[in-house]
Amino acid sequence: MTVKGLISTFTQQEDINFLLTNRIPRAAITRFMGWFSKIENPIVRDFSIACWRLFSDLDLSEAKKTEFRSLHDCFTRELKPGLRPFDPDPATVASPSDGIVGAFGRIADTELFQVKGAPYSLLDLLGDPQLVEQHRNGRFITLRLTSSMYHRFHAPHDARIERVTLIHGDTWNVNPIALKRVERLFCKNERAVIRSRLRTGEALTLVPVAAILVASIRLHFLDLTLNAQTRGPTVFPCDVEVRKGEELGWFEHGSTIIILAPGDFEFGGNVREGLRVRAGELLMRRPSRDAL
Known part of the structure; x- marks a missing residue:
């Protein structure tokens, strides 16, 4: 060996x-x-x-x-042009990053899972009761980025970003072993809540979660790097229109992104735990083919 x-x-x-x-x-x-x-x-x-x-x-x-x-x-390397084309269908939510699919499914009222049998609440994750209501009974999917993957993440859909909230916390590893052993791990780690709306007015939220060795989360649209050393305001109002596939920022080393989507979206037929996906590939689709 x-x-x-x-x-x-x-x-x-x-x-x-x-x-x-x-x-x-x-x-x-x-x-x-x-x-x-x-x-x-x-x-x-x-x-x-x-x-x-x-x-x-x-x-x-x-x-x-x-x-x-x-x-x-x-x-934080860029890739050669054209290697991550984004699904152009306006009725789909694409993967914002390369990653491995973890827990996913319907949010049970306001409860979701980090692994089977390990629940956590939207309120603990987001810290915003109003946003919790917008995602009640919605859909969620968790993507884990390993250290060797492409670390930049992109807009999964055309949307308007309204606010980013930095929630200070720990830096537990986010691998499957830790997720089985540490309750509510995502709610304990440092994370950013990127709050956006689709053209229909529905909420689409990304939650990049930091982890051990991840020194920061860079957000281009705010021209900010958020990390444990960030001082001062932790809520950043904004009004930024983004197009599907537009680069939003990067992680350093590797981590996790949780995507919260409207409840009428359905997961793509190939989505399953352990699936490796690339940025731009289909994650969810609205049953109607109407553009959003």
């Missing part, structure tokens, strides 16, 4: 994985990673990317650049 295979086998042991990624000073490690990843030194950069390859399935063949200034520059 190769060294990479031995490392993979070792870290797949649930107890070991949980200890290595959670029973450590998560906030301090995350701050350190945010600083370290931005060091623009060829030796540091090359060593870091080599280690990253050893621990993951990193593939840079789709990257627009062939050389990177730093590990951070590699994390």
Whole structure:
């Protein structure tokens, strides 16, 4: 077995994985990673990317650049043009990012799941009773981004972004092992609530959730980078029209996006837990073919 295979086998042991990624000073490690990843030194950069390859399935063949200034520059890489076309059907919600489908389904009144048998509430996630009412009995889907994936995320539908709320919190790992062991994990971690409306007036909300080693969430339309060091206001009113596929921002390292959609949307026939999707691929469709 190769060294990479031995490392993979070792870290797949649930107890070991949980200890290595959670029973450590998560906030301090995350701050350190945010600083370290931005060091623009060829030796540091090359060593870091080599280690990253050893621990993951990193593939840079789709990257627009062939050389990177730093590990951070590699994390937040752009792709070659045309590699993530977005489903053009106006009756669909596309995946905002590359990711692995986690829990999904109908929101039971105001309750949804991080994994089977592990519920959490919309109010705990969003912190806004008015927004909770707009998503009561709606649909949700969770996408997990691994460290090696393309880390930028895009508008899943034509919409108007009205507000972003930063909710400070922890940086638990968001992998399936942690989700089984830490109750209401998404509601404990640092996250941004990106509140938008479709042309019909219905709410479509994205919740990017930070995790260990994720130093920040960059939002282009606000020209802001949100993280644990963000001070001052945590609610950012805005009035921004976005088109499906438009780049909204990026994660550093990897994390999770929860999409909350209207209740009359249905999931695409291929959507299932564990499915790997790419930004732009179909997630949900309104039964009517009418444009929104």
